[in-house]
Amino acid sequence: MSEEPGALEDLLDLLDLERIERDIFRGVSRSAVVPRVFGGQVAAQALVAAGRTVPEDRGAHSLHAYFLRPGDPGAPIVYNVDRIRDGRSFTTRRVVAVQHGQPIFHLSASFQLAEEGLEHQARMPDAPDPETLPTAAEMLPRYADRFVDPSVVDRLLVARGAVDLRYVDAPPYGSVGAPREPRSQVWFRTAGKLSDDPLLHVCLATYVSDMTLLDSILLAHGRGGWAVGDVVGASLDHAMWFHRPFRADEWLLYDQESPSSSGGRGLGQARIYTRDGALAISVIQEGLIRTPRD
Template sequence: MSQALQSLLDLLDLERIEQDIFRGRSRSAVVPRVFGGQVAAQALVAAGRTVPEDRFAHSLHAYFLRAGDPGAPIVYSVDRIRDGRSFTTRRVVAVQHGQPIFHLSASFQAYEEGMEHQAPMPPAPDPETLPTAAELMPRYADVLKDPVVVERLLEARESVDLRYVDPPPYGTVGEPREPHSQVWFRTNGKLDGAVDEPLLHVVLATYVSDMTLLDSILLAHGRGGWVTGDVVGASLDHAMWFHRPFRADEWLLYDQESPSASGGRGLGQARIYTQDGRLAISVIQEGVVRIPRHQ
């Protein structure tokens, strides 16, 4: 396992300070706030640690309430809303400086057989044929002029191998495209031993799901986003449904699109498939997407 991946796992390994209260820390962010995927993943860890081991996360619904402070710990308080025969429900509130910054509801289910169908996997190239982040970013040195931004983008990709099928939003600034984006991702290293548990794979997918979901909104308007400074954005809410087992250390296709943007907000929706074509996760997120006033 790489040191970068171990650091990410350490970040997601919360400290238990009371029976249903946990404390997490943050890592340096590209923007001066806590990365939303980190808070969502840590909140899911907190919820999962209060649930019987035979129950698996099948959905989460979350709201981002305030920007998190990367320099302060985050306290996660878990409410045990329901423990039924088949389903377990938890509510988690993340608090910093005495104020809630994030709210999550998560549902867990005991395994059972049921009806089966799924939407087919869309065509996508082999991920091994696509450039890594370290290979991709130098191609766009003319728009990625801030070395701090580049350094932190590359740092975020050290633990997660994320590869764009088509150029990212900052790669085609000024050229509106179809509001559709695909990326392949997996952890940068294998998960095994004591850390290899079903909840961890779900938590890692939750972490990555906030990285690129709003890209398709930017593509429709030919904008590069926060990387180029031509859009101000932030996640507002986030929902995920976990349909089938998967591994976060094996390639997953993140197929994303935006059906609408209006009123300073944009909607992204996506499906995540395993490399052999199984639909593993559905995702929907709305975010603030504003054009800076000086433009």
């Protein structure tokens, strides 16, 4: 499944936070393709911290987060958990990630005791089978000459080695100068099997959810992104709702679109489906989208 067999183990180690006090955890960062901590990493680690203070019979059903400052990949991150509420059915936690004495990230997460209820969902859109699509190792080298720095290819392959992520159509850096419908689809799964811990699967989906959600904004304008040098961007806020059980080590379809961009910001929204068509997750993210100034 992966050309980097140790990459998933490294990512799992990254999510295995050190417990300093009852509600204080410490995490480290991995190599990034940009000189700041990857937002999906901070979100996933914060959710791990929150989940470790919640009874095991309650699963995460939503999170809402703000990225406040760029994270320093060379320094540890301290996660302070606030036990907001422990109710009969729901548990709420607030997590603040701190570096160098300043908050860099804020997360609110809610967990629910499993129960039955009304059921309906949106239909899964059409998409080709993931096995028919090129892997990252097959696709990325095709676009090396379009990147500001060709070494980005190797750095992306290392940074994403724990995840098998496959684009249905060309990514933004493959569509520079050719605006198209603001929609993007990718299939993803972890590059190896995971334990059955539901929190782990939710946290890994959170990690991956920040990788491509802003792509649809770039596609609408024929922009290639930071690797091409025609856009400066960063995640501003992120929200997820976990509807149904899923496994992050099995194929998930990430169907993404952008309804709007204005004021130096763009909005991405998405649904994540299991291969058999169950709607597992809804995601919304706003990002900073600026064009470089002369």
